[in-house]
Amino acid sequence: MGYIIKLSLSNIKLRKFRTVLTIIGIMIGVMSIVAMLTTGLNAKKTMLEDVEKTGSTKEIIIYPQSTHRKDRLITDSVITKLEKMDNVEGVYPVLTAEGDEKIGGFVAWEGITGVPTEYMDYLSLKEGNVPERNGFRPELLIGNGLRSSLYNEKTWQQLSKSVKKDDTLAGKKMDFALSNDVQNDEEEMASSTDAEADGAYGYNESQKYVKLSIVGETDNEYDYSIYTDIDTLKMFLKKEAVNGKIPGQPLDKNCQPYNIWAYDRAIIRVDSVDNVKHVSKVLSDMGYQVVNNLEMLENVTRTINMVQFILGALGAIAAVVAVIGIVNTMMTAVYDRVREIGLLKMLGSDSDDISFMFLFESALMGLVGGVLGVGLALLVDIYINKRLVEFMEMPVGTWIMTTPWWLILGAIVTSVIVAVLAGAFPARWASKIKPLDAIAQ
Numbered sequence: 498m499g500y501i502i503k504l505s506l507s508n509i510k511l512r513k514f515r516t517v518l519t520i521i522g523i524m525i526g527v528m529s530i531v532a533m534l535t536t537g538l539n540a541k542k543t544m545l546e547d548v549e550k551t552g553s554t555k556e557i558i559i560y561p562q563s564t565h566r567k568d569r570l571i572t573d574s575v576i577t578k579l580e581k582m583d584n585v586e587g588v589y590p591v592l593t594a595e596g597d598e599k600i601g602g603f604v605a606w607e608g609i610t611g612v613p614t615e616y617m618d619y620l621s622l623k624e625g626n627v628p629e630r631n632g633f634r635p636e637l638l639i640g641n642g643l644r645s646s647l648y649n650e651k652t653w654q655q656l657s658k659s660v661k662k663d664d665t666l667a668g669k670k671m672d673f674a675l676s677n678d679v680q681n682d683e684e685e686m687a688s689s690t691d692a693e694a695d696g697a698y699g700y701n702e703s704q705k706y707v708k709l710s711i712v713g714e715t716d717n718e719y720d721y722s723i724y725t726d727i728d729t730l731k732m733f734l735k736k737e738a739v740n741g742k743i744p745g746q747p748l749d750k751n752c753q754p755y756n757i758w759a760y761d762r763a764i765i766r767v768d769s770v771d772n773v774k775h776v777s778k779v780l781s782d783m784g785y786q787v788v789n790n791l792e793m794l795e796n797v798t799r800t801i802n803m804v805q806f807i808l809g810a811l812g813a814i815a816a817v818v819a820v821i822g823i824v825n826t827m828m829t830a831v832y833d834r835v836r837e838i839g840l841l842k843m844l845g846s847d848s849d850d851i852s853f854m855f856l857f858e859s860a861l862m863g864l865v866g867g868v869l870g871v872g873l874a875l876l877v878d879i880y881i882n883k884r885l886v887e888f889m890e891m892p893v894g895t896w897i898m899t900t901p902w903w904l905i906l907g908a909i910v911t912s913v914i915v916a917v918l919a920g921a922f923p924a925r926w927a928s929k930i931k932p933l934d935a936i937a938q
Contacts, residue, residue: 502857509858512830516862519826523866523912524873526819530812531874531908535900536881537805555586557765557777559785565750569784570759579765582779584772589616590760592727594734594745599672599706603647603656609635609673610722611730616764620724625667625713628725633732638713639666640720666714671723672706675737675744731758820919823862827855827923838930848928855924856917863916867909874908875900 509516563569571590579588592611597604617627617638628636647656656662709725734743742754749755765780767773773791781787831838838851882898 506861508830509861515826515829519822520862520866520869522819522822523863523916524870526812526816527867527870527908527912528873528877529815530809531871531900531904532877532881533808533812534805534904535874535878535898537801537808538901538904539897539899540801540804554770554789554791555767555773557767557773557780557787557789558762559765559780559787560762561759562784562786565747567749567755567757570747570755570757571761571763571785572757572759574757576760576763579763579780582765582776584768584776585765586768587615587766589613589764589766590727591762591764592730592734592745592758593761594730595676596674597676598674598723599650600647600656600666600669600711601661602649602651604650605643605646605648607643607646607721607723608676609637609730610724611635611727612724612764614726617724619766620715620720621717623714623716624665625711628712628729630726630729633729633736634707634709635725635729635733636710636712637671638715638724639711640715640722640724641718642721643723645718646721666711669711670708671711673709674706816915819866820915823859823916823919824923826862827859827920828926830858831855831923831927838927842930851930852924852928855927856920859916859920859924860913863913864909866916867912870912871905871908 559571561569561571573590576588576590579585589612593608594611595608597606614627614630620627620638622638623641625638628638644657644662645655648654649656649659734745737744742748745761746754747759765776767776770791773789777787777789777792841851842848878898878900882896885897886893886895
């Protein structure tokens with residue numbers, strides 16, 4: 498068997514140009530598949546992480562269908578009812594105080610989000626701590642993404658791109674003014690239709706800034722919220738009420754405030770991801786607008802899987818071309834070496850030896866092409882990673898094009914197997930050549 502291997506190696510060296518072209522074809526095929534699958538896998542990973550960062554897949558957010566009807570509002574009694582639902586781990590009302598804020602020379606228009614303190618315990622903090630209940634002067638927890646919403650008043654440069662982007666926000670003061678951009682014409686509201694009156698709010702007559710303390714910041718770059726304790730925010734809004742109308746609270750048909758707190762939305766935390774769809778269906782049947790990240794996650798997954806299939810198909814086309822190249826090379830080699838095959842059989846080589854010789858040559862070309870293809874794919878990944886980092890404005894040095902070890906190993910092994918299969922027919926045909934017929938040619 499040793500002499501067969503030596504003979505195979507000498508034949509490969511003898512036909513260098515043809516061998517090199519075949520190996521290049523294999524290399525390009527393997528490179529295409531590995532690079533495209535790596536791109537697809539990492540795009541999927543990045544997008545799924547982004548979706549997950551925007552909120553837990555175990556959370557469901559509900560919104561009222563109408564703020565004009567009292568029985569459709571999200572109130573404390575509704576929260577209590579929702580807490581008793583099966584598979585519900587916790588229910589957290591959300592109250593928003595719309596307005597604008599100033600931090601140093603930067604401004605934003607995100608408003609303040611009041612949530613129960615126990616909900617903020619789920620948030621991952623970059624620095625500082627969670628706001629405490631504090632009379633009517635809210636303490637603030639800043640979402641890390643707010644740095645992208647804060648603009649310099651003069652240059653309109655984002656804080657996240659300024660020289661102060663790494664400065665800590667915890668411990669600083671924020672100037673906040675409630676928005677007065679709401680309907681405040683009672684006569685107009687009283688004469689409007691139900692649809693127009695739907696969503697009418699109380700108002701703040703004059704805009705004034707108050708200084709609020711920032712006590713912490715989350716580490717989620719996709720979190721643009723400004724959190725505070727919901728009970729403290731209620732006290733703050735009551736203090737800002739005008740004519741008994743609390744800013745942000747809905748009014749009835751007669752433009753009068755309700756005698757209960759109405760929340761903008763509620764966050765329902767489910768005990769398991771498997772129960773999210775069921776709980777969402779129940780909430781939807783109750784008449785609420787339902788949003789959850791699990792649906793978004795599934796939509797993203799379906800889209801990415803389709804993209805991965807397309808990328809894989811494009812890579813497979815290159816692989817098919819490589820297989821055709823191997824078959825062509827090995828068939829040509831058989832035709833060129835008919836006399837050699839006949840002579841080997843006359844010297845005692847059997848059909849298995851002849852078949853092994855061609856299969857070995859195919860496997861060797863597949864191995865070399867596979868290794869070179871993986872190496873080329875890694876270089877392509879470096880280039881793609883650089884471009885993606887620049888396009889997505891990520892920090893220099895960020896690496897997102899990680900090729901898993903199983904893909905590298907699988908590509909090389911598959912390359913060898915496919916090469917052997919491609920060379921199987923020529924090898925079988927060569928093994929059946931009769932010595933006398935071969936010598937006669």
